[in-house]
Amino acid sequence: MARPVDFGALTAGFGPPPPVVAAGVSxxxxxxxxxxxxxxxxxRAxxxxxxxxxxxxxxPESAAxxxxxxxxLAGQGIAARVLTLALAPGPAMQERAREGRLAALLAACLEEGAAWLMLGxxxxxxxxxxxxxAARGSGEAGLAAMPGWRAAPEALVLRPLLGTPPAALEDVxxxxxxPPVRDPSNDNPRFxxxxxxxxxxxxxxxxxxxxxxxxxxxxxxxxxARRDAALADRAARxxxxxxCGAARVDAAALDAPLLAALLRVVGGARHAPARAEVEALLARGQGTLGGAWWRADGWVLREPSLLEALVPARAGAVWDGRWHLEQDMPGCMLGAAGAGLDGPWPAAVRKGLPALWKDGRLYAVPHIGLGPPVPGLTFRPAGGPLTAVFGVSLELGIHPGQIRPMLGSTSALLPTKE
Known part of the structure; x- marks a missing residue:
């Protein structure tokens, strides 16, 4: 018989639990x-x-x-909620299903106020x-496989069972x-x-x-994790x-890993550009890559030519893959502020600021104080904030609870220098 699972010990390294915790259950x-x-x-907690x-x-049987x-779960005294996806047919179904599932789980965590999302x-x-x-030729970072925890803008994603054999979980x-539900796709050798x-x-x-x-x-x-911690230390300095989603960087302290992380966050990409491309950009001293523009004056901003068109300013709207709107702004469109604005940052930065347009006119640009405030407008790039880039390990003495206040904050996505 499998050894009993001590779940309290498995979660102890994550620090004090928040008031609400969720888990994805298939x-x-x-x-x-x-x-x-x-x-x-x-x-118990x-x-x-x-x-x-x-x-x-x-x-056809998935809803049932x-x-x-x-x-x-109700029979076990466990409150549960069903989230429904609408995936289009096509290639890379498993990958798209995995991404869609995680996005739905994190969105539900945000709605429910759950600061932790546990996965099995x-x-x-x-x-x-x-x-x-390894079979796909991944480098060392990829071979590190799944981390025990990582930060997303909506919640911390925790994997407390990574060291537990499945036989012990079957025994639970x-x-x-x-009686578990067995998904036939888990036995399909096509994958x-x-x-x-x-x-x-x-x-x-x-x-x-x-x-x-x-x-x-x-x-x-x-x-x-040790490498990422060193990178985070350089970022802090x-x-x-x-x-507003743009960054300033001291070129003297910049190297390829740090520049790659900045390009990913500012450009809104899910993954950082390839190292060889970043090193070539670093050698040039300025240029565009991964949807971001690194300028010789130290600014890193969204590449202006790639800014998306206006979208209706409805609750749940996402503009430019980076800006999320949590409540309706009736009669408005969400998009770039455009040229002709005064403000504290370079014109190229101001031009790409998120703004509301109404009846063809600029209505609000909250980051420079123009017009009324826009509640719930947050900078949430696809790859997550700093804590998703530089995952400081539990072994280094930092647990997820210590970074929880940073999540969702547009001003704390990277450590700031004085």
Whole structure:
């Protein structure tokens, strides 16, 4: 029989829990076990726990399955909410489903006030990830596999079960009397990850090979964390990221990793540009890359020619992939402020500021105090804030609770220099 899971010990490194915690629950054995473990842990801590079930809508029976999972959880005294996706058919379905699922989970966390989102990835998942990325030629950062936690603008994403074999989680479900829902796509060899899992031939995740791979991922993760911590220290001394989404950087302290991170945040891209491209830009001393423009005067700003067109200023609107609007502004459009504005920053920065337009006229530019305030307009680039770029490790003595106040803040996405 598998060793019991000590969930309190697994979450201890994350620091004091917030008042509300959520978990993604698919109905599979591992996420169901996470829900049961988190329910008991939350009850002891005196906090609210919520299970979030995503219906991808990819199979005719998916809605019924989601309702069934919700009913099962209700029988365990676990509050749950079903989130429905509307994914279009097409290629890269697993990747798009994964991205859509995480986006829906994080949006629900924001709505529910849940500062932590727990996911049920376990030791076999970690081993598979390392092997899968190695086969694709990933570098050291990719081979570090999944981190135990990372920050997103909406909530901290935690993986407390990364060191736990799936057999132990199956045992949790058995003890709770919960029959898992098995997704047939998890056995479809058409997907590369499923073929990787089959090659490991260790469904319980307790064998020597899986253990060695998971250990290697952990060791590489610690190396990545130390490197990221050093990068964050340089950023604290060299960079100021302004609430308007542009940055100032001291060129004397700039190197390729720091410039790559700045380009990703300011440009709003999900991933940083390739290192070789960043090094070439650094050698030139200025230029555009990854949707951002690094100027010789030290400014890093959104590339003006790539700014998106106006969009209706409705609740949930996203403009330019970076600016999110949380409430309706009737009769308005959200887009770039354009030329002709006075203000404290260079004209190119002012031109790209998020603004509201009404009846063809500029109505509000909140970052320079023009017009009425625009509640709920936040800078949330696709790749996340600083804490998503420079993930300081638990081993270095910093836990997620210490960075929670930074999340969602447009003025604290990067440490500022005095």
């Amino acid at each position: 109905g599979g054995p591992h996420s169901l076990a996470l829900a049961v473990l988190a329910r008991d842990w939350a009850a 005196g906090i609210r726990f919520l299970a979030l079930i995503v219906d991808h809508g990819l199979r 399955e989601a309702a069934h999972v919700r009913a099962m 990835h376990h030791r076999l998942d970690q081993a598979e990830t390392l092997l899968f990325r 479900c058995t003890r709770a009397g919960l 590369a990850r499923i073929r990787t899992r089959a090659a490991l031939a260790d469904p319980d995740g307790e064998g020597a090979v899986v253990g060695a791979l998971a250990q290697a991922a952990h060791a590489l993760g610690r190396r990545r 060299a960079v100021t990221l302004l609430p």
